Amino acid sequence: DAGITQSPRYKITETGRQVTLMCHQTWSHSYMFWYRQDLGHGLRLIYYSAAADITDKGEVPDGYVVSRSKTENFPLTLESATRSQTSVYFCASSRDRDLDQPQHFGDGTRLSIL
Amino acid sequence: AQKITQTQPGMFVQEKEAVTLDCTYDTSDPSYGLFWYKQPSSGEMIFLIYQGSYDQQNATEGRYSLNFQKARKSANLVISASQLGDSAMYFCAMTSYNFNKFYFGSGTKLNVKP
Numbered sequence: 008d009a010g011i012t013q014s015p016r017y018k019i020t021e022t023g024r025q026v027t028l029m030c031h032q033t034w035s036h037s038y039m040f041w042y043r044q045d046l047g048h049g050l051r052l053i054y055y056s057a058a059a060d061i062t063d064k065g066e067v068p069d070g071y072v073v074s075r076s077k078t079e080n081f082p083l084t085l086e087s088a089t090r091s092q093t094s095v096y097f098c099a100s101s102r103d104r105d106l107d108q109p110q111h112f113g114d115g116t117r118l119s120i121l
Numbered sequence: 122a123q124k125i126t127q128t129q130p131g132m133f134v135q136e137k138e139a140v141t142l143d144c145t146y147d148t149s150d151p152s153y154g155l156f157w158y159k160q161p162s163s164g165e166m167i168f169l170i171y172q173g174s175y176d177q178q179n180a181t182e183g184r185y186s187l188n189f190q191k192a193r194k195s196a197n198l199v200i201s202a203s204q205l206g207d208s209a210m211y212f213c214a215m216t217s218y219n220f221n222k223f224y225f226g227s228g229t230k231l232n233v234k235p
Contacts, residue, residue: 040223049212049225065222097166099223106154106173106216110223112166 010034013098013113020088021121028083028116030098038101039081040110041065041073043094050097056081057104088120124148125215127226134203135234141188142198142229144213153217155196157187160210160228169211172196203233 011032020026030039037058042050042065052065054073062073070092072084081100085092095117099110124147134140146155157169172180172187180187188197200207213226 042225049227050223051225052222055222095164099166104218106152106218107171109156109168109171110214111168112158114165117164 011098011100011111011113013096013116015116016114017117017119019119019121022087022089024088026085026088026118028085028096028098028118030081030083030113032079032081032098032100032111034100034102034111035078036100036102036111037078038104038110039075040099040101041071041081041083042097042099043067043092044097044115045094053083053096085118090120092118093120094118125213125224125226127213127229129229130227131230131232133232133234134200136205137202139199139201140203140231142200142211142213142231144196144198144226146194146196146213146215148194148215148217150217153215155187155189156214156216156223157185157196157198158212158214159207160212161206162209166212170198200231205233205235207231208233 014029040055041053051067056062056075097115098113101108101110126145153174155172159167170182170185172189184201186199210228212228214223
């Protein structure tokens, strides 16, 4: 049971570069989410997806792009990275939109932008 | 707007004692779900417990229980018989049927002293 995996676990890049964070889940969950975690802010939702080819903005979407061509994959792209996007990024999934469905998280990607 | 508030940035508890982590929420939706997650120093997010807004009884999962007071809009996590391994960040989160998103509090860092 692989669950949900994120890659890479750690990434260092420079401002202005494009970087893509990968997320893959093996549960066939409908919903997938991207969060960023910064000190003092908890987790903030960047984008989410209800199904393949359906995505929607969260609380902090600016500077990020997502796609979901397959149910199991939900990559997050920073098109032109900025220092303010240095953060820990979490991908999560949930089976459906029922209220009792928890989100299951990957182990996170620690991204540093120099 | 949905909002989760955790007013205790950090707490200490003696090993084997019980501890309560506070969480208040704000929503206008009649149907919502409340969750607690644990984030140890290794970084992963671990689902602990769920409470539905229409549940008549407080949720329990092993040493975790949720003290749900609907009229006060509070959903405090109670950890009984604290263990050293309980030292971690704890996040309260909420989702509602209409919003279909998770909202996280800023977290409480719990330190269990031997």
